[in-house]
Amino acid sequence: xxxxxxxxxxxxxxxxxxxxxxxxxxxxxxxxxxxxxxxxxxxxxxxxxxxxxxxxxxxxxxxxxxxxxxxxxxxxxxxxxxxxxxxxxxxxxxxxxxxxxxxxxxxxxxxxxxxxxxxxxxxxxxxxxxxxxxxxxxxxxxxxxxxxxxxxxxxxxxxxxxxxxxxxxxxxxxxxxxxxxxxxxxxxxxxxxxxxxxxxxxxxxxxxxxxxxxxxxxxxxxxxxxxxxxxxxxxxxxxxxxxxxxx
Amino acid sequence: xxxxxxxxxxxxxxxxxxxxxxxxxxxxxxxxxxxxxxxxxxxxxxxxxxxxxxxxxxxxxxxxxxxxxxxxxxxxxxxxxxxxxxxxxxxxxxxxxxxxxxxxxxxxxxxxxxxxxxxxxxxxxxxxxxxxxxxxxxxxxxxxxxxxxxxxxxxxxxxxxxxxxxxxxxxxxxxxxxxxxxxxxxxxxxxxxxxxxxxxxxxxxxxxxxxxxxxxxxxxxxxxxxxxxxxxxxxxxxxxxxxxxxx
DNA sequence: AAGTGGTCTAGACCACTCC
DNA sequence: GAGTGGTCTAGACCACTTC
Numbered sequence: 353x354x355x356x357x358x359x360x361x362x363x364x365x366x367x368x369x370x371x372x373x374x375x376x377x378x379x380x381x382x383x384x385x386x387x388x389x390x391x392x393x394x395x396x397x398x399x400x401x402x403x404x405x406x407x408x409x410x411x412x413x414x415x416x417x418x419x420x421x422x423x424x425x426x427x428x429x430x431x432x433x434x435x436x437x438x439x440x441x442x443x444x445x446x447x448x449x450x451x452x453x454x455x456x457x458x459x460x461x462x463x464x465x466x467x468x469x470x471x472x473x474x475x476x477x478x479x480x481x482x483x484x485x486x487x488x489x490x491x492x493x494x495x496x497x498x499x500x501x502x503x504x505x506x507x508x509x510x511x512x513x514x515x516x517x518x519x520x521x522x523x524x525x526x527x528x529x530x531x532x533x534x535x536x537x538x539x540x541x542x543x544x545x546x547x548x549x550x551x552x553x554x555x556x557x558x559x560x561x562x563x564x565x566x567x568x569x570x571x572x573x574x575x576x577x578x579x580x581x582x583x584x585x586x587x588x589x590x591x592x593x594x595x596x597x598x599x
Numbered sequence: 600x601x602x603x604x605x606x607x608x609x610x611x612x613x614x615x616x617x618x619x620x621x622x623x624x625x626x627x628x629x630x631x632x633x634x635x636x637x638x639x640x641x642x643x644x645x646x647x648x649x650x651x652x653x654x655x656x657x658x659x660x661x662x663x664x665x666x667x668x669x670x671x672x673x674x675x676x677x678x679x680x681x682x683x684x685x686x687x688x689x690x691x692x693x694x695x696x697x698x699x700x701x702x703x704x705x706x707x708x709x710x711x712x713x714x715x716x717x718x719x720x721x722x723x724x725x726x727x728x729x730x731x732x733x734x735x736x737x738x739x740x741x742x743x744x745x746x747x748x749x750x751x752x753x754x755x756x757x758x759x760x761x762x763x764x765x766x767x768x769x770x771x772x773x774x775x776x777x778x779x780x781x782x783x784x785x786x787x788x789x790x791x792x793x794x795x796x797x798x799x800x801x802x803x804x805x806x807x808x809x810x811x812x813x814x815x816x817x818x819x820x821x822x823x824x825x826x827x828x829x830x831x832x833x834x835x836x837x838x839x840x841x842x843x844x845x846x
Numbered sequence: 847a848a849g850t851g852g853t854c855t856a857g858a859c860c861a862c863t864c865c
Numbered sequence: 866g867a868g869t870g871g872t873c874t875a876g877a878c879c880a881c882t883t884c
Contacts (some may be wrong), residue, residue, distance in 0.1 A: 369852080369853060369854090370853075370854070371853075371854085393871085395868075395869060395870080396869085396870070397868095397869085397870095403857090404857065405854080406852075406854055406855040407855090407856080407857085408655075408854070408855070408856085409853080409854060409855075411870085412853095412854095412869090414870095419666070425869095425870065425871090426862090426863080426869085426870080427861070427862050427863075427869075427870050427871065428861075428862035428863035428864075428869055428870065429862085429863055429868095429869065429872080430863095430867085430868090430869060431869090444670045447845075458879080509869085539844065539845060540844075540845045541840070541842065541843070541844050541845070542843050542845065543840065543841070544791065544839070544840070544841040544842075544843075545839060545840050545841075545845075546811060546813065546836035546837070546839050548792060564793060564836060565812045566793060589793035589811060589836070590793070592791070592792060592793050593790065593791070593792050594790070594791040594792075595788065595789070595790045595791075596788070596789050596790075596791075596843055596845075597786065597787075597788050598683065598786060598787045598788070598789060598843075599668040599683065599785070599786045616871080616872060616873090617872075617873070618872075618873085639850085642849075642850060642851080643850085643851070644849095644850090644851095652873080652874090653873055653874040653875065654871080654874085654875080654876085655873070655874070655875085656873060656874075658851085658852090659872095659873095661851095672850095672851065672852090673851080673881090673882080674850075674851050674852065674880070674881050674882075675849085675850055675851065675880075675881035675882030675883075676848080676849090676850065676851085676881085676882050676883075677849090677850060677851080678850090680880095770854080
């Protein structure tokens with residue numbers, strides 16, 4: 353099977369290095385569902401011949417996709433699409449409190465279509481008022497309210513989520529994005545500030561209005577840097593504890 | 600300069616692949632302080648010849664160390680030990696006016712020998728009460744107080760600093776550690792909490808007692824993970840803005 | 847112009863898994 | 866034994882930084 357060779361890379365920016373274009377087409381094939389965890393991908397030698405690239409180049413790309421968590425390689429048996437591990441991304445971006453104590457849970461209060469507010473739109477690189485899904489959620493630890501979250505997901509990228517009931521999403525959103533939309537969150541930026549609670553937050557957090565609270569604004573991105581989620585979380589300042597490693 | 604060739608890898612488990620052993624010796628050379636961020640490492644071609652390995656193998660190892668955050672490569676200029684930019688980065692997070700305007704400065708209030716308090720001792724892996732240098736400092740922007748800092752440096756590691764006058768240290772401490780003690784800070788852990796100002800902090804920060812403030816406790820480490828500095832910074836919560844990238 | 851890292855190729859050989 | 870990924874080599878050529 354000779355394959356289309358480099359013609360398969362034609363639609364992409366030719367200024368990009370070969371390995372970058374190759375990565376895009378492989379990611380697209382994984383996200384299309386053409387390859388599933390059930391069976392191995394074609395062998396690296398077959399893929400290299402198919403796209404008419406050197407084996408080393410193909411291996412470099414496959415290695416990057418393994419690093420990114422998209423693929424998994426098993427010596428002697430093949431290269432596989434990695435099944436989403438529901439616990440791996442669990443605490444990855446959850447820095448509030450001690451991860452070891454208690455089990456965090458999410459109670460979704462509302463889940464609707466909404467126009468993007470200005471701050472969310474700017475972070476997501478969308479025009480203000482663009483269509484989105486808006487998720488309002490309360491996070492608890494040991495039945496104690498810990499964080500109130502407002503999450504915006506731009507449409508149409510997350511359109512298939514709109515057809516799901518909120519109970520299908522589960523406590524963990526990032527695995528749901530991956531499962532239903534093929535979107536893998538790879539990095540995030542967070543900005544922390546301190547302010548005072550408004551009436552709605554105070555009620556949910558069981559604190560007084562004007563009590564000090566912490567705001568955490570997060571922009572989550574895919575591997576290629578595209579912003580795919582913006583959220584604003586509010587928690588009581590008294591309970592606040594945020595731990596971060598800097599390298 | 601022919602170099603020792605593979606003899607340099609002799610002490611290591613020969614069952615390990617070449618790249619793994621190579622990686623260990625390069626990490627050791629970085630941790631020994633032989634290479635510093637000031638000057639580039641030998642070129643990849645020179646290193647490959649020195650250890651008598653193929654260029655591709657050397658490039659693979661260097662790439663892994665970049666991935667790990669130990670090294671940094673600059674196309675056209677060389678490969679460098681990566682230094683953490685903590686001093687400059689932390690200060691940028693405090694929005695006292697425009698971050699670009701004005702020059703952040705540090706005014707050292709006191710600089711003395713002191714016994715390590717319990718929290719600092721635990722973070723540094725030293726016995727409580729061990730000998731240390733204690734630095735009390737006020738950080739300002741545009742002559743406005745922004746942060747009060749207490750910094751502990753374990754002795755005898757930092758002994759040569761004790762002989763310097765506080766004015767020799769300058770505004771940036773990490774370069775001073777590097778210059779005077781050969782200590783390169785490579786990573787840090789920070790824990791942020793919110794509380795209320797005590798009398799001394801309130802006076803220095805020009806706020807009321809019981810005003811909300813943010814505490815930042817930082818443990819700074821060298822490349823090999825040894826904790827070399829512990830500091831506690833206090834700033835008014837109203838001015839607080841902390842930005843972090845998570846990967 | 848010289849020196850650095852970045853890309854890409856081509857091929858040999860080894861180690862592991864599965865039938 | 867056949868097929869898979871893992872290791873390692875050797876070398877050409879390009880792009881960027883510095884002087």
